[in-house]
Amino acid sequence: MKMYEPFAAACRASALPLEEGYPLRACTTLRLGGPAQYFHEATGAESLARLLALAQEHGVPVTVIGRGSNLLVRDGGVPGLVVRVGSGMSAITRSGCALTAEAGASLGALARRAAEEGLAGLAFASGIPGSVGGGAVMNAGAYGGELGPLVTRVEGLLPDGTPVAWDGADITWAYRRTSLMDSGAVLTRVTFALTPGDTEQILAEMTELNRRRAEKQPITEPSAGSTFKRPVGGFAAALIDQCGLKGASVGGARVSEKHAGFLVNHGESAADFLALMRLVQETVLRETGVRLEPEVRIIGVDA
Numbered sequence: 001m002k003m004y005e006p007f008a009a010a011c012r013a014s015a016l017p018l019e020e021g022y023p024l025r026a027c028t029t030l031r032l033g034g035p036a037q038y039f040h041e042a043t044g045a046e047s048l049a050r051l052l053a054l055a056q057e058h059g060v061p062v063t064v065i066g067r068g069s070n071l072l073v074r075d076g077g078v079p080g081l082v083v084r085v086g087s088g089m090s091a092i093t094r095s096g097c098a099l100t101a102e103a104g105a106s107l108g109a110l111a112r113r114a115a116e117e118g119l120a121g122l123a124f125a126s127g128i129p130g131s132v133g134g135g136a137v138m139n140a141g142a143y144g145g146e147l148g149p150l151v152t153r154v155e156g157l158l159p160d161g162t163p164v165a166w167d168g169a170d171i172t173w174a175y176r177r178t179s180l181m182d183s184g185a186v187l188t189r190v191t192f193a194l195t196p197g198d199t200e201q202i203l204a205e206m207t208e209l210n211r212r213r214a215e216k217q218p219i220t221e222p223s224a225g226s227t228f229k230r231p232v233g234g235f236a237a238a239l240i241d242q243c244g245l246k247g248a249s250v251g252g253a254r255v256s257e258k259h260a261g262f263l264v265n266h267g268e269s270a271a272d273f274l275a276l277m278r279l280v281q282e283t284v285l286r287e288t289g290v291r292l293e294p295e296v297r298i299i300g301v302d303a
């Protein structure tokens with residue numbers, strides 16, 4: 001593995017905390033994968049900008065993660081620098097009917113805050129276990145709602161640490177894809193335009209949606225949510241089920257019996273999980289002609 005000692009020394013000199021060999025499996029809901037060569041927990045946009053500038057100056061590759069709920073980290077871990085934008089950057093503020101959240105805030109906390117403030121529009125997001133930044137980049141959605149239409153402003157940092165901002169209307173929002181992905185920016189803050197609503201009603205809607213989620217999805221088992229995107233004109237879970245793959249496994253990786261769109265992990269090996277993904281994709285293609293594309297983001301290198 002390429003070593004970046006001058007970068008680590010420059011971070012130490014600038015009082016930017018770095019951990020070496022940090023176990024990334026602890027940062028993901030799938031509980032898989034090797035370590036980050038260098039790991040930084042973001043605590044603010046200014047220090048993050050300085051860190052990104054140093055990484056670029058020293059030629060260190062940077063990977064950003066949020067709450068790790070849509071991530072498969074390979075067994076060999078991630079070379080270079082991994083920055084987590086999570087609970088260290090999670091403030092939420094209100095201005096009129098808008099909420100602005102730092103990118104590390106959880107979508108659950110954002111939805112709860114909106115409900116408490118009597119602001120409607122985010123109930124659909126309350127059970128999505130990701131961050132505001134990860135959710136915006138992925139245009140996360142559920143139960144007919146998506147984040148994109150609510151977003152009025154996104155702030156971030158370009159790979160050299162320069163601040164950048166977009167109006168929501170200037171961003172392309174597609175199904176689990178956005179133009180933010182192509183920018184290479186680390187998102188730091190997102191503003192959502194909401195509408196006045198009744199707190200009790202919004203909380204009741206959230207409770208109902210989360211009850212439906214718990215009934216249908218294996219939310220108590222380690223997973224990254226739906227492993228594959230919804231193909232045009234169909235549902236990944238239905239196709240996987242139709243091919244008789246419920247319960248199929250490679251090592252500790254298994255197609256959930258409860259919801260075939262979820263591949264769950266009861267083992268230690270990202271390679272097994274990737275092999276199961278390939279098995280599912282190949283079988284579904286052979287049996288139905290449909291090519292399933294991963295929704296889960298795969299990072300890092302093989303062991």
Ligand SMILES: Cc1cc2nc3c(=O)[nH]c(=O)nc-3n(C[C@H](O)[C@H](O)[C@H](O)COP(=O)(O)OP(=O)(O)OC[C@H]3O[C@@H](n4cnc5c(N)ncnc54)[C@H](O)[C@@H]3O)c2cc1C
Pocket residue numbers: 029063064065066067068069070071085103104127128129130131132133134135136137138139140141142185186187188217218219223224225226297
């Ligand atoms: C049980 C379960 C249920 C789920 N249900 C849903 C659902 O209903 N709908 C849905 O859409 N998703 C669902 N997901 C998937 C996941 O929660 C979402 O995709 C979520 O938006 C990912 O956010 P994250 O912070 O965990 O991102 P991560 O998994 O950490 O990262 C995902 C991607 O976002 C990028 N990213 C993260 N933070 C930033 C940032 N600050 N700046 C720039 N890029 C960033 C990463 O580089 C990576 O490419 C589910 C997952 C689980 C485990």
